[in-house]
Amino acid sequence: MAQLTEGAVQILFDNDLENPLHNNCLVQVINIKSIATTTGSTRYRIIISDGVHFMQAMLATVHATLVEQNELKKFTIIRLTESVCNLAQSRRILIVLQLEVVSNDVGSRLGEPASIDGTTAPKLVAGAPQQQQQQQQQQQQQQQQQQQHAQPLFMQNTASSYSTGGVNPQLESSLFPIKGLNPYQNKWVIKARVTQKSDIKTWANQRSEGKLFSVNLLDQTGEIKATAFKEQVDRLYPLMEEGRVYYISRARVTMAKKQFSTLDNEYELSFDHTTEIEQCSDEQAIPEMNYKFVKIADMDKHEKGALIDIIGIVVEDSGIQEIVSKATGRPTNKRELSLVDETQKQIRLTIWDRTAETFDASGTPTVACKGVRVNDFNGRSLSLSTSGLIKKNPDIPEAKKMQQWYASHGQSSSFSTFTNASANETGSFAPGTTPKLTIQDAKDRKLGENERADFFVVRGTIMFFKNENYSYPGCPDCRKKLIQEVSSWRCEKCQKNHDTPLYKYMLSFSIEDATGHLYLSAFDEAGAPLLKITANEMATLRETDEVACRNVFLDATHKTYNFKIKAFQTVFNDTARTKYQVLEATPIDYIRESQELVADIEKLTV
Template identity: 40%
Template sequence: MDEDLTLSSGACLRIMKAPIDDSSTWKLQPNVQFLSIKQVTNPAGQGGPDRYRLIISDGTHFIQAMLATQLNHLVENGTIKKLCVAVLEKYTANIVQNKRLIIVMNVRVLGVTAEKLGNPQSLDNTLPAATTNNNPSGTSTTPAQQQFNATTSSSVSGGQSSVPQQPQRAGDRGAIFPLEGLSPFQNKWTIKVRVTQKSEIKQWANAKGDGKLFSCTLMDETGEIKATAFNQAVDDLYDRLEEGKVYYISRARVNLAKKKFSHLSNEYELGLERNTEIEECRDQVNVPTVKYTFVPLKDLENVPKDTTCDVIAIAKETHDLSEITSKSTGKTIPKRELTLVDRSGFSVRLTLWGEQAKKYSTTGQPVVAIKGVKVGDFGGRSLSMYSSSTMAINPDITEAHALRGWFDSAGSEANFQSHSNAMGSSSGSGGGINRSEMKTLQQVKDLNLGGSDKPDYFSSRIIVTHMRNENLSYPACPVEGCNRKVTESSEGWRCERCDRTHDKPEYRYILTLSGADYTGQLWLQGFNDVGMVLFGMPANELKALEDRDKDAYDSTLKKVLSQIVNVNCRAKQETFNDTTRIRYGINRIQPLDFTVDTELVLDQLAAFVQN
């Protein structure tokens, strides 16, 4: 049976004119039509996801609204589209420069019509003085509003609304607000949030003086926000907030987020002050729960460097606590590394820092769910915990139970592939191989890529025509993440960086090769991951092969020649002994995928013929 696509006439008028604290309005679930959906891109240099602006109609009037960012995927996958009719299951209002902006936080699509329903007229969203009336019963209603009230009253009465109802408390300074709806233009609100992370108290000092601070991450069902307290507020509030608990919070400042110090997508952050009100929520009904958007380890290659994501994996190996010395401060920083694996067949290194590294003492091979972990490009792909990142050990969620069952039954004996083996080196920040924008080697020269002060990156398809066979590898420190060259002594192999002597080194590739295409040739440098792709074996194995079977070793070297590979390269101008030249380094390398690459060539030929 088809859904009823009748619009709730009068809904837009009531939504735009009702007082902000008229809770009865925000419980209603009107049928509306989306007349327009427009992507709003963040200005350059500002973080956070893009937003979607909506024009919503009730058949009589139309108004502007914004889609909550957690619903962006509904537009991107085509669920929400122009002329679709939907139920606004959850929404709120935000006051910006004396105008009311509606934020849609949950919708249920009913269907799509062939044309616009009704003849809706624009409704001014400037906030009239009447909307400040805190007595909803004192506001007048128009016939359109009365019609809407009559058609929707049955869906509200009896608790049928799917919008979670928040308990009212004595002393409330405003309605319960979703984090998505907060802005600096409001001062009467209360949020109901879970503390997912709380930092240690940090001391700071600069030319203006010294002080202390702490920060925490708060979340509800609509998003996350950072909250920070300074100086006296630290003494007043630090012990009142605990990780994992849910609180009502009000009387805090809403400021623009300082993206330099925050990795959350929210454009705002909270300033906690001495008069900020914090009350623990002991009612466990409709409390916010941590929500993850897990990325399989295999797909980390598609996650941009220095951005954050959520992962769930088995901590297959836990390395000992170590320390590094900060170059900027000279202080030692505790460090611990975990090797993570998951069902995608990949492994990745995760680094914990500071207190996180010291406090991690879990034994065995637990399931870890990590929210907001930083993606790096060391060794192909790596993960690193921010101070705002959170880790749950063996969480009671469906994904964790499924992962545990897989690992115990089959995963513990599986072989795992690292991103370095699969995708090649990523010593630069040039991103992945872009097949659609391949450059010939002559184009690289004609464009003078690498000829400026900053490096340039390009993707090309080359054939390996020559390789310098001398010193294909070097003896490196076997400590993971070090890779410093070691020197042999009577006691073993000495690493000056780690201040340790090892029984044997871990050989790593260091290559110089000639790459060519139909337009020209370039000399390229590559490191360990490039050698792994070209030789198909670690440098240790190639070194051992050279020592025991010279013929087999020579045959292996010859097989490298004439290989066709896709590469992403870094071009950078360097000066040595008063001679300036451009150095080309392989940033990523992939063997040719004949299916994918052939289809791309065919598409390019078809486009050429059409033009």
């Protein structure tokens, strides 16, 4: 039987995040109670014990299913891997964010644990009234100190949301670590350095428009991204300076949008009208930057799309190049740098836009990069993400060591580059072959995640059609989308006007097989045979008989085909996505399919 971690409850009760046992301890659940919430969902309050002490705890909502499926029950031993202690109604309660069930067949309580609340306060003993009074005063003082220690932080209202100055003793005594922030905290203050500040960006769509900016914040325990929107941009953008340290409180803690962040934190902050910021002059205690450098030779160990930090010497600069972005169709500038390090490896790093325009690579500088995306072009290459950061000759020990190595050995060394063979782990197939796979096979082989498209065949059944925006008015000559004018249709490419368009399919639908499902797209040549009606005829039907139009899609579902698919990758908002396009859909020839299946079985029995 697993041994409980003696002393764990005291560590959790004290919210001692620096103790290695805080996020790796074994405790026993000695009681479970369900609690109804105002939203109609059920949460569970538990009591945990380390065999010596016990304390109250609350399970995060994501773990409710463990109780409901009887995986987590009374006397179960669990491993706590992430939690935080909050103050609720003058009592401390542990919020369990992450856990692992170790053993749920114990059947009885281990040890004779006492309440941690009762043992932390001194006990009263018989004696003179004066002695009892002194003991009571000491107990009250200790309880006040415990409440101050446990409370996740309180910041008094001030006339202004921002002030400048030195060290604030009141805030210093109640700072909360970035690593411990979570949505269950109501009141907190962090002391953090702004390691990166973005430009003000604007957006506009059918639902809303506005502007935003973001900052990356760092303290001794971790990093977190914070974003301000709309009117808060005008209020807060002038107040925050990259490299400076601030006290920050009263921001909302939300789940991180990983596609827009390079930081290792599952949460992020959202500044609102209550957010308070105070500049701090004591900056030495907060590190300048937090890097987790990866050696160039170790790039093969990281999957395509992974975000890493890297440091190296710039030995080659391609200069500014203007290209047209595939995602936006707009011109953008890029610069390709060749980096080397002491592992005798060389890799290409691409930087973009204003960073590319302003970067000066003269003098073989050392660069430290944070938030670099790994690609597999030419084996392995790197691209600085939109939220990434590159610093030239940074004042850090790793950079000084790199410069010393290059001056003494590196500049006379030869370096090897990555090849396609070294990174070919995606299971792509030789040119000219179109393998027949299951849906799960295609996903496991990561088809479509290469620089070039992959092709394969899947036998699948159509389960659902998206019956909106399934066609477009096309040009009869070039098939590009037409723009409707007052009395005609205009093709910008051909510079011609047409009386009527030639509608073309742009279908979106899902298929399934025994192993999974896949979302596909199909253009006119592949889409028309599925619906057994042309896009022009469908456009007419849509205007005259909506019920008949819907029935066309219903009649086409639950039909099985062999789909020849092109898998390829697109990038939008710095997020790579794999798309699957149908090139051809052929009905199932069951006689031929059976013969192929028999042949495959015979190969296995040889």
